[in-house]
Amino acid sequence: MTGQHRWSGLSRPLTLAALAAVPLAVLGVFFVLPVLGMISEGFWADGHFDPGAVVEVLGRPRVHRVVWFTVWSSVAGTLLSLLLGVPAAHLLHRRSFPGRRLLRALLLVPFVLPTVVVGVAFRELIGEAGPLGFLGLDGSAAAIVAGLVFFNVSVVIRAVGAAWETLDPRPAEAAAALGAGPAYVFRTVTLPMLRPAIVSAASVVFLFCATAFGVVLTLGGLRYSSVETEIYLLTTNLLDLQAAAALSIVQLLAIVALLLVTSRLRAVPDPTLARSTARPPRVALAAWPGDWPGVAVTTVVAVLVGLPIAALVTGSLRVGDGWGLANYRALTTEGSRQALLVPATDALVTSLRTAFDATWMSLSLGLLVAVVVSRRSHTRAERRARGLLDGLFLLPLGVSAVTLGFGFLITLDQPPVDFRDSLLLVPIAQALVALPLVVRTLAPVLGGVDDRQRQAAASLGAGPLRTFATVDLPALWKPLLAAAGFAFAVSLGEFGATSFLAREDHPTLPIVIFHLIGHPGAMNYGMALAASVVLAATTAVVLLLVERLRVPSVGAL
């Protein structure tokens, strides 16, 4: 009879399991299976368990060079992103000046800019013929780090800025009233309060740097290779699948370790969650003489972000010795010397269609996951289960897209999971890449809804669906739209997994751009620039629309 008394003790985990079932199944087939397939590729040779091959691969001097380059370039990229991003976050989120909102939105664009576009833009800027060609940075490690910073400084601005904006100003005011100068207040009060946001941003940026694919591939040339690009080269050019698998395993282990550390750091009660009820007023810029370092750093960031984009746009408009739109008109062709199988405009349509599919997939999965992980837990076991799910669905963020695409190729090719020819394969892979971002956008919103609102609705006779419609939906529709735009933009620019999975006759625009820069001919290069501008403009428009929704959790991982 005691079973009867535990109705909610039993039915709650059942509801939890039912909600989680679909996302778990999708994650199982399209993430765990491919990744396991990739791992076993490394350990099993000709049907025998043979870990020796992995050890042999790890002993190669080239692998040592690749790993070392990945580590130091990621550390450098992370540190520089922080050094530039934190002061800029302060200026953009705590000071008011004309044009602040526009600048803020523009500095966020690089985050969703397709990595291939970033690579092309940097080459255009620092290449031999580029405006900064005299610096001799083309193909150097410094160029790669600059590309990583370009890409990730917006992550820091976003995450730290969001925390800074809602930081309770009273502790700092109390310290100032006790006689502490601004620098001392910052060091002893503000910085410790911001630390969780900074640490969290740093770990995410490191993750992005370490798994950056498009930037390194397009800027590194033959001299520099990271683990991620090396996996790609080993798979597609050298057909050394075992070595590729071995590197993937190393990367996977490092990333899981990093994610565990991150989740520990995240578990520390975040003081910025104790948000002030009233948002502190922004101080006018001129009122504060101590702002000049922030202004200087923000200017550097704006230049770093603006220059490559400006170089890209001017490059795309250059035709021979004059100016014109010929490169854009050429997008309806297959390029010179049959560089492409289909016109670039067809690829754009494919990209938009794929991104649309990836968006609804990641949105519906992400909503289910967000609901499951954000509900209040009744028991410790339940809390642990929710925490585990939360971490599990973050994994695609860390597992490199190349590994994922590679895993798709080698596991989803036989019944019952033969998806090789399915046109849905690319959107599914892209949906998995976007999934963590969707969950991270929606879960905090659902978690922020007072559970007693739901209880009040239930006590008035509303069933679970009605309660969701009354209480959760009004808070959720904007973030849902924002997450949709975000997923769409991410999917538009996705290159790593897509480069493995896209069918030759159905390439997406980033794939086409990569093909074009690999083919000789001025027209092909011009087309690559024009296609990059089109792609960048499309993602920028989507992102600016998202920014207008003003959802604080978007992009703040």
Add this chain to the structure above:
Amino acid sequence: MLSLEGVDVAYDGVPAVVGASLSVEDGHVLAVLGPSGSGKSTLLRAVAGLEPTAAGRIRWDGADLAGVPTHKRGFALMFQDGQLFGHLTVARNVGYALRLRRDPATATRVRELLALVGLEGYGDRLPATLSGGERQRVALARALAVRPRLLLLDEPLSALDVGLRERLAGDLRDILRESGTTALMVTHDQEEAFAVADRLAVMRAGRVVQEGDIAEVWRAPADPETALFLGYARVQSGAAAGVLLRAAGLPAAAAVAVRRSALVVAADGPLSGTVVSARVTPEQIRLVVDVDGIGELDAVARLDTHPAAGDRVAVAVDSSRLASTPGRG
């Protein structure tokens, strides 16, 4: 009629409510009074179906409620901060449950309810534009809309400031009486319980230590801790209790709980003692007197007297401000 028998609720194996047995007759208002952490809110949540019970039974008119989810229990819940739906107008908040049932007379009933809580004409306002007291009135109207079998009130007035709380407590009692609503209210505030409820249950450390008619519980607290929680200033036991009870003309008991104003300085008082301290308040002088044969007790004196520390005074005992209780343990 709501009845609880031996209900246990635990969080992660840590008991929050132990063996709670209570009943609320139709049309009555039961206040569960207890300090914070006593398990009273958990008990309320278990009745609402928001927490699973580990043992025991919760019944309504004899039918076991185990397995009945919150939204099917027909118990309306009102929180201390109202928890109105911020995006709905006052009228839509109040009519929420009515519309769920597709009640054709929703508009009329909403007007009636707003009149009942004294908020005529507020229908089109949004919750954010209301004061705290107004919001609680709307929450009450919303909870009463479908005439719930039982109204659950979680510290309904605690978030309001003192003057408003007193006024609203009176209104709340009148509204509950007028609508004949059966209600279970949890609170840590004795005044609130006294003003609204007709029956009282006292909870401490997860257990119901006393239940009864509200005046009765006040007259005879179950034990010294309960007496102190109910607002008695001190509890005397043993010989001291004997001296005090004799002076008050009451039968002997193991212990006696004494309110702050039970001893009054009077020339013909049967007890005498030395003033330890004196403090003037707007209404009277509050003293601490070292009473011969008892020890330090609180006492009051009229404002036109001028007792000072060290003075000898005679004191009389107001027997209506004493309560005999069983001793400790």
